[in-house]
Amino acid sequence: MTAADRRLPHITEGRAAALADGDPAPPEAPAPTAPPARTLADPDTPFAVVDVHRVRRNIARLARHAERLGVTLRPHVKTAKSLDAAALLHPGTPGPVTVSTLAEAEAFADGGHTDITYAVGIDPHKLPRVVALRRRGVTLRVLLDSAGQARAVAEAAREAGIALPAQVEIDCDGHRGGLRPDAPELAGIGRVLHDAGCLDGVLTHAGESYFAHTPEERRLAAERERDAAVAAAGRLRAAGLPVPVVSVGSTPTAHAAEDLTGVSELRAGNYVFFDLVMAGLGVCELDDLALSVVVTVIGHRPEYGWIITDGGWMAMSRDRGTSAQPQDQGYGLVAGLDGRLVPGLVMTAASQEHGTLTARDGAPLPDLPIGTRLRVLPNHACATAAQHRGYHVVDGSRPAGPAPGIQAVWNRVTGW
Amino acid sequence: MTAADRRLPHITEGRAAALADGDPAPPEAPAPTAPPARTLADPDTPFAVVDVHRVRRNIARLARHAERLGVTLRPHVKTAKSLDAAALLHPGTPGPVTVSTLAEAEAFADGGHTDITYAVGIDPHKLPRVVALRRRGVTLRVLLDSAGQARAVAEAAREAGIALPAQVEIDCDGHRGGLRPDAPELAGIGRVLHDAGCLDGVLTHAGESYFAHTPEERRLAAERERDAAVAAAGRLRAAGLPVPVVSVGSTPTAHAAEDLTGVSELRAGNYVFFDLVMAGLGVCELDDLALSVVVTVIGHRPEYGWIITDGGWMAMSRDRGTSAQPQDQGYGLVAGLDGRLVPGLVMTAASQEHGTLTARDGAPLPDLPIGTRLRVLPNHACATAAQHRGYHVVDGSRPAGPAPGIQAVWNRVTGW
Numbered sequence: 001m002t003a004a005d006r007r008l009p010h011i012t013e014g015r016a017a018a019l020a021d022g023d024p025a026p027p028e029a030p031a032p033t034a035p036p037a038r039t040l041a042d043p044d045t046p047f048a049v050v051d052v053h054r055v056r057r058n059i060a061r062l063a064r065h066a067e068r069l070g071v072t073l074r075p076h077v078k079t080a081k082s083l084d085a086a087a088l089l090h091p092g093t094p095g096p097v098t099v100s101t102l103a104e105a106e107a108f109a110d111g112g113h114t115d116i117t118y119a120v121g122i123d124p125h126k127l128p129r130v131v132a133l134r135r136r137g138v139t140l141r142v143l144l145d146s147a148g149q150a151r152a153v154a155e156a157a158r159e160a161g162i163a164l165p166a167q168v169e170i171d172c173d174g175h176r177g178g179l180r181p182d183a184p185e186l187a188g189i190g191r192v193l194h195d196a197g198c199l200d201g202v203l204t205h206a207g208e209s210y211f212a213h214t215p216e217e218r219r220l221a222a223e224r225e226r227d228a229a230v231a232a233a234g235r236l237r238a239a240g241l242p243v244p245v246v247s248v249g250s251t252p253t254a255h256a257a258e259d260l261t262g263v264s265e266l267r268a269g270n271y272v273f274f275d276l277v278m279a280g281l282g283v284c285e286l287d288d289l290a291l292s293v294v295v296t297v298i299g300h301r302p303e304y305g306w307i308i309t310d311g312g313w314m315a316m317s318r319d320r321g322t323s324a325q326p327q328d329q330g331y332g333l334v335a336g337l338d339g340r341l342v343p344g345l346v347m348t349a350a351s352q353e354h355g356t357l358t359a360r361d362g363a364p365l366p367d368l369p370i371g372t373r374l375r376v377l378p379n380h381a382c383a384t385a386a387q388h389r390g391y392h393v394v395d396g397s398r399p400a401g402p403a404p405g406i407q408a409v410w411n412r413v414t415g416w
Numbered sequence: 417m418t419a420a421d422r423r424l425p426h427i428t429e430g431r432a433a434a435l436a437d438g439d440p441a442p443p444e445a446p447a448p449t450a451p452p453a454r455t456l457a458d459p460d461t462p463f464a465v466v467d468v469h470r471v472r473r474n475i476a477r478l479a480r481h482a483e484r485l486g487v488t489l490r491p492h493v494k495t496a497k498s499l500d501a502a503a504l505l506h507p508g509t510p511g512p513v514t515v516s517t518l519a520e521a522e523a524f525a526d527g528g529h530t531d532i533t534y535a536v537g538i539d540p541h542k543l544p545r546v547v548a549l550r551r552r553g554v555t556l557r558v559l560l561d562s563a564g565q566a567r568a569v570a571e572a573a574r575e576a577g578i579a580l581p582a583q584v585e586i587d588c589d590g591h592r593g594g595l596r597p598d599a600p601e602l603a604g605i606g607r608v609l610h611d612a613g614c615l616d617g618v619l620t621h622a623g624e625s626y627f628a629h630t631p632e633e634r635r636l637a638a639e640r641e642r643d644a645a646v647a648a649a650g651r652l653r654a655a656g657l658p659v660p661v662v663s664v665g666s667t668p669t670a671h672a673a674e675d676l677t678g679v680s681e682l683r684a685g686n687y688v689f690f691d692l693v694m695a696g697l698g699v700c701e702l703d704d705l706a707l708s709v710v711v712t713v714i715g716h717r718p719e720y721g722w723i724i725t726d727g728g729w730m731a732m733s734r735d736r737g738t739s740a741q742p743q744d745q746g747y748g749l750v751a752g753l754d755g756r757l758v759p760g761l762v763m764t765a766a767s768q769e770h771g772t773l774t775a776r777d778g779a780p781l782p783d784l785p786i787g788t789r790l791r792v793l794p795n796h797a798c799a800t801a802a803q804h805r806g807y808h809v810v811d812g813s814r815p816a817g818p819a820p821g822i823q824a825v826w827n828r829v830t831g832w
Contacts, residue, residue, distance in 0.1 A: 100769045120769045121714040148786045177715040298537040299593040318734035353516045353536045370564045
C-alpha cells in the first residue's frame with residue numbers, strides 16, 4: 001500500500017472526514033457522494049488548516065541551515081504525523097525521519113521510509129514490532145539509557161538474528177531522560193550493544209531550550225547539546241566502540257546552532273508548523289505559523305466582552321504553553337479566514353466544544369456576527385494537531401478572496 | 417449498520433488498534449492475525465482502560481437519584497463517546513442522550529438512538545446535517561441563544577418541511593453562553609421558534625459548579641440552575657408559548673440537586689467515568705474513577721527523583737484541571753496495574769510521549785523497574801479519553817491477579 005493509496009482524495013462535505021487512522025483504507029470503500037470541499041468556508045467547523053506555503057518556507061529555512069552546518073537533517077515527524085507533509089521534507093524520495101511512536105514508524109515504513117529513528121526510550125515489550133520493521137528492511141533505530149534496555153535489545157537482536165540499531169540517550173540539560181555524558185555506566189551499555197552488533201550512536205535533545213528566550217541562550221543551549229553528544233561519543237570511542245551516529249536537536253537549538261563539529265545529524269520537528277510558543281521565544285515570526293483551526297462564531301456575551309465559538313479544547317487541545325511566557329496568548333491568537341490577525345483578539349477560555357474570545361490591550365471587540373469563521377493560531381502545534389485526524393491544506397502564496405481554496409487534505413497517523 | 421457491526425471484536429496485539437473512527441468498518445476487512453489481548457499486560461502502552469464495574473456503579477447512583485427527583489435522566493455522552501458505554505445507561509433500549517458534536521449525533525443515530533440533544537449553540541452552517549438526522553426519524557434537539565440562530569432554524573425547518581426541535585440556552589451562572597432568564601429578547605426568540613413549530617424548551621448548564629468545593633455550594637448551584645431554567649420557561653409560557661422541555665444539569669449539580677420542581681430532565685456526562693477534578697471537589701471518591709491510562713516505566717533519573725514512563729500528554733491530554741484545586745494532582749495519580757494507588761506517586765510532568773513520576777509528601781520513590789506497567793488516573797476524563805480511539809475494558813469486581821483480564825474493547829466516536 002503506497003502513501004497515495006492511504007490518502008483519501010478529499011473529504012465529504014459536512015461530515016467528519018474519513019481520514020485514515022494508521023489502518024489501511026479498504027480498496028472497496030465506496031466513493032464519497034458529496035462534492036469535495038472547495039474553500040475554508042465549506043467544511044463544518046472546527047477543522048485544522050495548514051498553509052503549505054509556510055510549511056515549504058519553514059522546511060527550506062532549516063534545510064539550508066543544516067546544509068551550511070554540514071549535517072544531515074532528520075526531521076521529527078511527531079508534529080504533523082503526515083506522510084503528505086513529510087513528502088515536502090525530502091522531495092523526490094523518502095528521507096531520514098524521527099518518530100515518537102511505533103505507529104508512526106509503521107505508517108512511515110508503509111509510505112516508503114526506510115531510515116527511521118524512534119526517539120522514545122524503548123519499552124522491551126515493544127521489541128517484537130521493532131524486529132518486524134527491521135525484517136521489512138527498515139533501518140529502525142531505537143533509543144535507550146539503561147543497561148536493562150541494552151540487554152533486552154541485544155537479546156532480541158540475537159533471537160531474531162538481525163541487528164537492531166540502538167542509540168544511547170544522552171542528557172544535556174536535565175530535561176528528561178538520558179545518561180549524563182560522564183555517566184559511569186555509559187561504556188558498559190555501549191559494550192552490550194556493540195557485542196550484539198547494535199550500537200548505532202548517541203542522541204540528545206535540548207528540551208530546556210523551549211525556555212531559552214534569547215538568541216544567545218539558544219546558541220549556548222545548542223553548544224551544550226553538541227558538547228554533550230560529542231563528549232559521550234568520544235567516551236564510547238575511547239572504549240574502542242564505533243559510534244556512527246551523533247544526533248542532536250530541538251527546534252530552538254537547531255535554528256540557533258552555529259557550529260556542529262562532531263555531530264552527524266540534526267533533528268527538529270515543531271518547525272514544520274511552528275506555533276505561538278516558538279514565536280514567543282523568537283525562533284520564528286507570527287507569519288511563519290502554518291497551522292490554525294477554523295472555528296465559527298456561535299454566540300455573543302457583550303456584557304462580559306465575550307465572543308463564543310464552536311472551537312473549544314477538543315479542537316485546540318488544553319495546551320497553554322504561552323502561559324509561562326512574557327506574553328500569554330491564552331488558547332491562541334485569532335485571525336480571519338484569510339489568515340490576517342484580528343488585532344487584540346485572543347481565545348482566552350475553552351470548554352470541550354466552546355471557545356471564548358476576548359479583546360485585550362484596550363482593543364475594541366470586533367463585530368463578528370453569528371456564523372463568522374475565524375482561524376485560531378495555537379500555542380503548541382504538536383498538541384493542537386493531535387486533536388485532528390487530518391488537515392485541510394491551503395496555499396497562502398496564492399491570491400485568495402475572503403476564503404482560501406482547499407488544495408488538498410492530508411491525513412494524520414494516530415495511536416501508538 | 418448496527419452498533420455491533422461498527423465495533424471490532426478485539427484489538428490486534430501490539431499495534432494501534434483498528435478502532436472505528438466514526439467511519440464504517442469495511443465488511444471485507446481482513447481478520448486480524450494476532451490473538452486478542454488477554455490482560456492489561458498485553459497491549460503495547462500507552463492505552464486507555466475503563467473499569468466497567470465502576471461505570472455501572474456510577475451510572476446506577478445517578479439513575480437512582482434522578483428517579484428520586486422525578487426527572488428524566490439524559491446523560492451527556494461527550495465523555496465516553498462510546499455506544500458500548502451508552503448501552504449501560506439505558507439497558508435494553510437506546511434512551512435519551514446529550515451530545516457535543518454532530519459526529520456523535522450521527523454515530524448515536526447509527527446505533528439506534530432516536531432522542532438526542534446537541535448541546536452546543538447551533539452554527540447555521542450545520543443545519544443540513546440536522547435536517548438529515550431529522551429525516552432519518554431522529555428527534556435531534558438543537559440549542560441557540562440568539563434571534564439570528566432562531567431565524568436560521570425556523571427557515572431551515574420551513575424549507576425542509578419538517579420541525580427542528582430547538583431549545584433556548586439559558587445562562588444561570590455567567591459561565592459561558594445563553595440568555596439570562598430575564599433577557600428582553602427571550603420571548604421574541606421563543607416566538608420565532610414556536611411559529612415554525614420548533615420551540616422545544618429551555619436548557620441550562622451550571623458550568624461554574626466545577627468550582628463549587630462544598631456540598632452546600634453545589635446544592636445552591638443546583639438551585640440556581642433550576643431556578644434559571646424554570647424562570648425562563650415561565651416567561652415563555654406567560655407569553656403563550658408551550659415549553660415541553662426544561663433541562664438542567666452538570667455532574668456536580670446533578671448529584672447535589674435536592675428538589676427539581678419544574679424541571680423535566682437532568683443532564684450529566686463526566687459522572688460515567690469521573691476523574692480527579694470531581695474527586696477533588698468531593699462529588700465522588702477516588703475509587704469511583706473508572707478511566708485510567710496504562711503506561712510503562714522506560715527510565716529512571718534517581719538524581720532528580722524521577723521515574724520516566726512512555727505516557728506523556730499525548731496519552732493523558734494537557735488538562736491540568738486540579739491545578740486550581742487545593743490538592744494539585746499534576747497530570748494524574750499513579751496506581752498499579754491492579755488499580756491500587758501507589759502512595760504518594762504523582763505524574764508531575766509530561767512531554768509528548770514521556771511522563772515523569774515523582775513522589776510527594778515525603779513518600780519514598782518506589783522501586784519500579786524498566787517495563788513495569790502502571791495506571792494513571794486523569795485530571796479530566798473527557799480530555800484524557802479524547803486522546804484515545806477506544807478503551808480496553810476490565811471488570812474491577814472480578815478477582816484478578818496482577819494484570820486484570822480484558823473483557824472487551826469499546827470504540828470511541830471522534831471528529832466533528
